[in-house]
Amino acid sequence: MSIRPIFSLRKWIPLQTSAKGDWLCQRMGCNLLANPDASNVLLRNFTASCLKYAKAKGVRKKKQLSEKKLTRYFVDQRRITVLGGKGGDGICTFHSEPRKEFGGPDGGNGGDGGHVILKVAEQVKSLLSIKSFYRGIDGEPGASKNCYGKNAANTYLLVPVGTLVKEDGKIVADLSSHGEEYVASYGGLGGKGNRFFLSNENRAPMFATPGEPGQQRILQLELRTMAHGGMVGFPNAGKSSLLRAVSNARPAVSDYPFTTLNPHVGVIQYQDFEQVAADGDDASGMDNDCKKWAQVLWNYLKLGQPLVKSDIIIGLGCHDIRVAERAADLYLEDWAPLILFTGYLGNHTVVKRIILVQQPFMERRVYATYLRQWPEDKENVQAIVTSPTMELDEYPNKHVGNMDNLIEYMLAVFERIRDYPKKGFQVEQEIFPEVCDAQQKLLHAGYRPK
Numbered sequence: 001m002s003i004r005p006i007f008s009l010r011k012w013i014p015l016q017t018s019a020k021g022d023w024l025c026q027r028m029g030c031n032l033l034a035n036p037d038a039s040n041v042l043l044r045n046f047t048a049s050c051l052k053y054a055k056a057k058g059v060r061k062k063k064q065l066s067e068k069k070l071t072r073y074f075v076d077q078r079r080i081t082v083l084g085g086k087g088g089d090g091i092c093t094f095h096s097e098p099r100k101e102f103g104g105p106d107g108g109n110g111g112d113g114g115h116v117i118l119k120v121a122e123q124v125k126s127l128l129s130i131k132s133f134y135r136g137i138d139g140e141p142g143a144s145k146n147c148y149g150k151n152a153a154n155t156y157l158l159v160p161v162g163t164l165v166k167e168d169g170k171i172v173a174d175l176s177s178h179g180e181e182y183v184a185s186y187g188g189l190g191g192k193g194n195r196f197f198l199s200n201e202n203r204a205p206m207f208a209t210p211g212e213p214g215q216q217r218i219l220q221l222e223l224r225t226m227a228h229g230g231m232v233g234f235p236n237a238g239k240s241s242l243l244r245a246v247s248n249a250r251p252a253v254s255d256y257p258f259t260t261l262n263p264h265v266g267v268i269q270y271q272d273f274e275q276v277a278a279d280g281d282d283a284s285g286m287d288n289d290c291k292k293w294a295q296v297l298w299n300y301l302k303l304g305q306p307l308v309k310s311d312i313i314i315g316l317g318c319h320d321i322r323v324a325e326r327a328a329d330l331y332l333e334d335w336a337p338l339i340l341f342t343g344y345l346g347n348h349t350v351v352k353r354i355i356l357v358q359q360p361f362m363e364r365r366v367y368a369t370y371l372r373q374w375p376e377d378k379e380n381v382q383a384i385v386t387s388p389t390m391e392l393d394e395y396p397n398k399h400v401g402n403m404d405n406l407i408e409y410m411l412a413v414f415e416r417i418r419d420y421p422k423k424g425f426q427v428e429q430e431i432f433p434e435v436c437d438a439q440q441k442l443l444h445a446g447y448r449p450k
Helices: 019-027 239-246 288-301 321-332 360-373 403-423 433-444
Strands: 003-007 012-016 077-083 116-120 133-135 155-159 163-167 170-175 181-185 216-223 312-315 339-341 353-357 382-386
Touching (some): 116 163, 133 155, 181 216, 288 360, 288 433, 312 321, 360 382
Parallel strands (some): 077 133, 116 155
Antiparallel strands (some): 003 012, 116 181
């Protein structure tokens, strides 16, 4: 029996000459160019990668994620590299003006680089958000006319209370109180301009110095305060509900699995091994302090402006149907002859006074936005902001959420009132110290802006 060589792109495949071998060659698309009985035959090149003759691989399954990637951890250790900002370069320039050919040196110094600072924040509960590398901001270079470069702003890393900072295994800082700071790496000093080197011996210095590099350190962060116990269990088993009931933690609670994705830490107050429930708690489980701070926010965010006969009522659309009902009631009570729900004023619509209807805790934000964004002359157009008439306890319902949801909404609105003026969205408004204090205490109690 003779051997028939078949040529492929990868290797020679020897097949025995037989009826079965001939049938295989035909199935593989081989085109014989010589006598099949000859000991050496010449065959056309072929590849087995064609889809028609490829081996069936079946449906590709999605790669399973490892248990490590599926797990979210309460991080209590972190190794970080911090690098202070580089100082700005000094500059070498000389004063120049008409009819004064040989001016003196006027190159300014560079600004200092920014520090990287660890700052304790009560609302941070773990080291999960800390990255592995931080670099400070560089200082600006000097300029002519003896202008110094601007010092760079510092970079702050928020860490939990009880964070230990170690370097080479030695403790260099124990951050144990809210607001405490530790300079992890210093920024470099700015370089000197040629004006700095002016002297009686050298009236025209021709050089300047570059800025110094920032300090670089490798630090180990460890969270000293750890939980004494933890709850694990199947999804939607009630772990978050139990934690809310027995501690001051405020994890989200809903009727679907995996509502809580990150670990939550709560503090339980107990005496003689029995939990202390605070006196006077309401039905929602909120203690009196949180409710008092929420009331401060509610009173600040509401304006309580008196109504005046106007030209138009604008209902600012939202998920709370009571806003639309309030706008419709005002229209039926003849407070204005026109009503509009969240739209654009036509070019031919001229109004002198408007009524804006929104949720109670949105009154102040809506008014501040109107004062910034209204396209017409605001001196000749008066706006009155109103909302459904209700108190703090009356607002929560099954459509808009519970009291905890309301507090999270109010915290978010407060942050926008505080931050949006810098972005040009709203006008600046006075924020009273007691309001800021209430906001901080609610954050400390576990509430988060939503």
